[in-house]
Amino acid sequence: MLSSAFYTENRRRLAEYMTDNSIYFVHSGSELESTHDENFIFQPYRNFLYLTGLDRSGAILFISKLSGKVKETLYMHIPTEREQRWMNLTWDPEKMKAETGIEEIVSIEEWDARVSRLLVSGRIQDCYIDMARWSMNYAPNKEQEMANRLKNIYPFLSMHNAYAFVASMRTIKHPDEIAAHRKAVDITEKGVRNMLANMRPGMYEYEIEAYYDFVLKSNGVKVPAFHTIAACGQNANHMHYVDNNTQTKEGDLILFDLGARWDYYCADVSRTYPVNGKFTNRQAQLYEIVLKGLKAAEDAAKPGVVKDELQNLSKQVMAEELVKIGKIEKPEEISRYYMHGSGHLIGLDTHDVGDYELKLQKDMMFTLEPGLYFDDEETGIRIEDTLVVTDDGVDILSDSIPKEIADIEAVMKH
Ligand SMILES: [Mn+2]
Missing domain, CATH: 3.40.350.10 (Creatinase/prolidase N-terminal domain)
Structure with a gap:
């Protein structure tokens, strides 16, 4: 309370x-x-x-x-x-x-x-x-x-x-609400790091998820903000996959979409990691495109900007990159690989209430979550941060949950 x-x-x-x-x-x-x-x-x-x-x-x-x-x-x-x-x-x-x-x-x-x-x-x-x-x-x-x-x-x-x-x-958060959010994101980070420390190819998705659940429970989180998604390989291409019962293979990426809840305030973070700790060149190439899309939106986020414009920015940046690598010919073809919106308000509800047409204002909280889903490569990538609007930009509460390739590979070096 x-x-x-x-x-x-x-x-x-x-x-x-x-x-x-x-x-x-x-x-x-x-x-x-x-x-x-x-x-x-x-x-x-x-x-x-x-x-x-x-x-x-x-x-x-x-x-x-x-x-x-x-x-x-x-x-x-x-x-x-x-x-x-x-x-x-x-x-x-x-x-x-x-x-x-x-x-x-x-x-x-x-x-x-x-x-x-x-x-x-x-x-x-x-x-x-x-x-x-x-x-x-x-x-x-x-x-x-x-x-x-x-x-x-x-x-x-x-x-x-x-x-x-x-x-x-x-939609406008009190400092105490933001503090509760920070706590939810901090526990989420601990949970993710525990998975990274224990993840190996051959484990079932639920075995990996259990390392996250353990951290939540042991930090007093009885119920997470929503059903955890732990989706390896092709499973990641089903946006709301929650079965989490597939055995991972050497060379798989695994997509996590998860969040702890503290005082009913929800965290919502997505990360995509190589199960064996090392991206292949192709995986790294695709991953960097999504990361670039996310960062473009995060860099542009500030008071006065409409959230949907950030979604369009991510989409445009990712489309340009996909054209560059020859995956698509025209930018609009990105809709084959990107079929959801990027982000939502967040608070007492994971998909929080409020007017989504509104311009961002200080102390609003929201997420950005661009993704690309390649059925033809059995690979799905989504990267999502939880953010709070500041005077002149955003504070990325989930920034220290590894998302740069170098950081991920360093953390996963067992
Ligand atoms: Mn989300």
């Missing part, structure tokens, strides 16, 4: 955005069943987390603004004695008040009575919900159910979605 001042400030800005005589609520989310009596690991809805710091299921943050007076209440499921015993679910409202800066914490059972009392006056006209929806086909979530219920009972309410506003706040 970051400081209570951070969460309090986030809520203050949200309340400022709300019109007078309005309410806002956001659910933390609930546990989802995986099979029989097992649940998936609970993931709090990130806007809830950003406003409270709490990762408890079954909670609602409620903010009312009445005649300019803002009141914040946290509605929580109070764990039963049985839940406290079996699940180690603690119930310490005073501690939660101190951690979140929210002065009122009450049982979720009081929700109906309290919200009724507030809405009966008819003074509340605007209701802000906070709802992200990745697909129209997902089952309705609690946020949607509650919005429908309130709209049904109080048809005069005008509904608004505060999601985009909170998402826009999330």
